[in-house]
Amino acid sequence: MYLNVLIADDSEDDALLLVRELRQGGYHPQFQRVDTREELERALEQRHWQLVITDHTMPGFNSSDVLESVKRSGMDVPVIIVSGTIGEEAAVQAMKAGAQDYIMKDNLARLIPAIERELREVETRRARHQAEQALSHMAYHDSLTNLLNRSMLHDRLDQALTRARRDDTLVAVLFIDLDRFKIINDTFGHTTGDMLLQSAAERLRSCVRRQDTIARYGGDEFVVVMENLESRNEAAAVAQAIIDAMMKPFRINHHEMYIGSSIGIVFSRDCDGRGEMLIKRADVAMFRAKSMGRNKYQFYVAEMGDENESRNQLEQSLYQALARSELELFYQPQVHISTGRLRGAEVLLRWRHPDLGLVAPGLFIDLLEETGLILPVGEWVLRTACQQWNDWLKEGVITEEHVVSVNISSYQFKGADLVFTVGNILADTELPPHMLDLEITEGTLMEDTQLSQQILQTLKEMGVHLSIDDFGTGYSSLSYLKKFPIDCLKIDQSFVRDLINNADDAVIATAIIGLSHNLNMKVIAEGVENNDVLQFLAEQNCDMYQGYHYSRPVPLSEFFGILQRELKEVA
Ligand code: C2E
Numbered sequence: 001m002y003l004n005v006l007i008a009d010d011s012e013d014d015a016l017l018l019v020r021e022l023r024q025g026g027y028h029p030q031f032q033r034v035d036t037r038e039e040l041e042r043a044l045e046q047r048h049w050q051l052v053i054t055d056h057t058m059p060g061f062n063s064s065d066v067l068e069s070v071k072r073s074g075m076d077v078p079v080i081i082v083s084g085t086i087g088e089e090a091a092v093q094a095m096k097a098g099a100q101d102y103i104m105k106d107n108l109a110r111l112i113p114a115i116e117r118e119l120r121e122v123e124t125r126r127a128r129h130q131a132e133q134a135l136s137h138m139a140y141h142d143s144l145t146n147l148l149n150r151s152m153l154h155d156r157l158d159q160a161l162t163r164a165r166r167d168d169t170l171v172a173v174l175f176i177d178l179d180r181f182k183i184i185n186d187t188f189g190h191t192t193g194d195m196l197l198q199s200a201a202e203r204l205r206s207c208v209r210r211q212d213t214i215a216r217y218g219g220d221e222f223v224v225v226m227e228n229l230e231s232r233n234e235a236a237a238v239a240q241a242i243i244d245a246m247m248k249p250f251r252i253n254h255h256e257m258y259i260g261s262s263i264g265i266v267f268s269r270d271c272d273g274r275g276e277m278l279i280k281r282a283d284v285a286m287f288r289a290k291s292m293g294r295n296k297y298q299f300y301v302a303e304m305g306d307e308n309e310s311r312n313q314l315e316q317s318l319y320q321a322l323a324r325s326e327l328e329l330f331y332q333p334q335v336h337i338s339t340g341r342l343r344g345a346e347v348l349l350r351w352r353h354p355d356l357g358l359v360a361p362g363l364f365i366d367l368l369e370e371t372g373l374i375l376p377v378g379e380w381v382l383r384t385a386c387q388q389w390n391d392w393l394k395e396g397v398i399t400e401e402h403v404v405s406v407n408i409s410s411y412q413f414k415g416a417d418l419v420f421t422v423g424n425i426l427a428d429t430e431l432p433p434h435m436l437d438l439e440i441t442e443g444t445l446m447e448d449t450q451l452s453q454q455i456l457q458t459l460k461e462m463g464v465h466l467s468i469d470d471f472g473t474g475y476s477s478l479s480y481l482k483k484f485p486i487d488c489l490k491i492d493q494s495f496v497r498d499l500i501n502n503a504d505d506a507v508i509a510t511a512i513i514g515l516s517h518n519l520n521m522k523v524i525a526e527g528v529e530n531n532d533v534l535q536f537l538a539e540q541n542c543d544m545y546q547g548y549h550y551s552r553p554v555p556l557s558e559f560f561g562i563l564q565r566e567l568k569e570v571a
């Protein structure tokens, strides 16, 4: 075994004697002899020493100087004194000063066992130190993402707030919640879910400043603490960067995955409570951001209150919503652009909450998905819509050309047996399959393209209409679009709403229309809010539209009115 030994001895012969002893003990010593303190200190700088052997007294320095120098070097290296002259008292003194052992020159037989013991102990100390480091790392970090954990976050945040108050600086807390993570975790399994969280954490890291604190707060929740902000915009810019980063597809195990994020931001100056309070309020703001639609950030304002229980409460009441008949379908007309005639309607879920009033799905679709309630609720939506549509068909209020569009969440699309459910509902309600249009988002389809293709194919064979919803927000490649048996493409409203003022949007919308027609698909523009946009779409030969310009989503009775008006006009 190789052994790097530093020998402090003024006698070369004595040193060689030691080396011979080491060789006989089975070591291959790589050694250096020093006989002044300066030489010793220079040698110690090399730091690779495993053992120091020193004489007790040498001209100019002695073993206690050696001990002191080794100690100062910070190295954990055993020092053994080998001396002919050391007396009992000096030996005890030396041991107290940190020498591991002392050996008489005339009893060198003790040297090897002493070295073996000391090297073992160094090894034990090193292992223990490593274990301690690992333990303390574990105590402060999240093992999956290696970000700080919750308890460390609280420490850091409280420290940051103390500093901010002392120096009158600004701290921001960002509460980040990933959208759709639960679905991916359930669809692809935990291993994939874990990998996704790791990549998300990595992206998060790349968005914040070096000095910022990032912690994993819960399953798919993260908190960022930013200190010494010049302005509030700085926090907003980081939030936007995070949102942009999370919207890009994740590629894990050959699957393309889409998540997103909602972020709540609170500033130290708006809240004189402790860190915990700030996090709660950032959470409240995040929840508000989520209710406005995904991929948004929101500052906390006092009017939001501290309704930190609201999410739990909402979840509880959501469980009863279906049974209590609090869920309701709204209808938003879809219109053929060339004729102005009704194509049909998209059904949009609403919740008549006893306290909150009418609640739009932005606030609860995620919860439905996370709790798995989306399956029974989704089935209810589908059944109710088909039933109503067939009733109207029988009553002659609509014709077989009119289509009812139903949103299918990613969870429904892959989680349960959608094909079976749709088949049953069509059979039970007797709605002709071609009058049902299923809207599936681009993100859902791209998550597992092969599976998507199979499911779509089966649905197509049943005769139902298939549309891609929110098109343009994902990253579909053309080759896939060609493989999917899709009838219709819905241009996401983010490209439509402002298309007159935004040249980029106009280009994208135009391209999507051209592309769809090339692939023999029809195009619906959603989010048409004024006549200028409608005119533009008409010029681009867009097939259909829906939006506030024609009508907002309306309750059943109101939509019935629209149908009757339409009926009169056609007649
Ligand atoms: P979506 O499928 O893209 O539905 C269109 C959304 O745009 C609706 O929001 C609608 O009210 C809104 N909208 C329509 N025209 C305009 C317009 O001119 N301007 C603006 N600013 N907005 C317009 P809503 O009803 O809040 O629904 C949001 C999303 O919730 C839907 O997006 C859909 O993804 C989901 N959703 C709604 N109902 C259901 C459902 O029954 N099942 C599932 N799985 N998801 C649903």
Ligand code: MG
Pocket: 346, 407, 439, 469
């Ligand atoms: Mg839709």
Ligand code: MG
Pocket: 469, 470, 490, 492, 493, 526
């Ligand atoms: Mg849409």
